[in-house]
Amino acid sequence: MGMNITLRTLTPLWTGGIDQTHDRLHETGLIGSLRWWYEALVRGLGGYACDPTSEDRCPDKAGKHCAACELFGCTGWARKFRLQVTDTYDKIIQDPLIAPNTEFVLHFIELRQMDDAEKWLSTQTIRIAATYGAVGGKTTLKPQKGVVGQDYGIVQWLGANLAKKADNIEIFLKQGRDLPQEEFPNLKWFFFIHGAFLSRLRMNPLLGLDNSGDPLSSPEDWQKFLQGRRGSKTKSAVSKKLFSFRSNGGRIWGYAKDAQMRDTVIERIKQQLGNGNYTKKTGEEVLHEL
Ligand SMILES: [Zn+2]
Structure with missing residues (x-):
């Protein structure tokens, strides 16, 4: 079953692409932030996730990759899903999500089969980022530009269609690549x-x-x-x-x-x-x- 998650904006969402423009909704901007929280959650649960910006990123010399790369991709290994953002009537949203109190739905469209553990981890990643942190750019990734004091990425968690915990989480997290983790964000x-x-x-x-x-x-x-x-x-x-x-x-x-x-x-x-x-x-x- 396709996985989807419903959220509501409480502040504008920043999804600016590489060129830092804010002209439309960039799914890649959301995916970058989701990956960051996913990595922190995986590490918090005792699994391994590389820092994709470090020298130590996957794949390693043997071509193995970590739990985060398994889902989000790395060199030679494509991301398992595409993210589509719609309103609650399934209409695709293209404009940036600027207005507060806008409900929107994240659809994970599988390009390759996602493991049940990955679906649960992704759902919990978004729930945790929404409930306790922030999503989208301009929060964790780089020094802030733009209006001083402007909040971005505060959203309200409304629910998900797949919230049941998969029973293979621990086994799943012990697969893949093992690497040192001390300095990386750990939930x-x-x-x-x-x-x-x-x-x-x-x-x-x-x-x-x-x-x-x-x-x-x-x-x-x-x-x-x-x-x-x-x-x-x-x-x-x-x-x-x-x-x-x-x-x-x-x-x-x-x-x-x-x-x-x-x-x-x-x-x-x-x-x-x-x-x-x-x-x-x-x-x-x-x-x-x-
Ligand atoms: Zn990795």
Whole structure:
């Protein structure tokens, strides 16, 4: 059965293509963000997913690939599905999804058969990104351009037609390529805060920046990790790892590199926020609920 997922926009969705234009809906922009969350979920569940931008990407020398490449493709191995975006009457959406409160449906059209485990993992990927994070571009991938303070990619999860858990998840995740994972986003080390927002002045100390946004001379490890790095001639850019959205009552999320750093970051965020009516959840808690 074809898989489909229904969402509602709460902010504009950014799906700009490689040329960074926003003239139409680019399915590839959505797929890029889905892959990123899928990788984090696969790692969180104990499977392997390469970073497709790293030297260590698949296929390896033996031609093997990881669970994420198995579904999303890599050199010599095509993506298993095509994504089609329609409204709730099955009419294809071509214009960018800018208006809030627009319901839309993601259809996974299989080009090759998807395993039941892949269908469940994809469904959960989108549910987690929608419920706790953000989807589309301008959130995780590259330094932000465009209107300062504009939120993108906050959506509401409305449901999926295939939500039943496949019974072969663990076996499925142990297939494929095994590779070191320490520095890659792993859902276990994510943190999610709902009902709060970090202004730039509160965000800066968490990122190891002073009030003018310049790097502190000796930031702590966790600050350096969250800060990321601007690209230069010799080094590629590394995304920051802490995100804050004003929309829908406020949402903060990000990730650390292990449990200890994650819990430190949560404490520091709570210090910045003070008392308030917000809730926090770790990626580990999200994984336990699956
Ligand atoms: Zn891979």
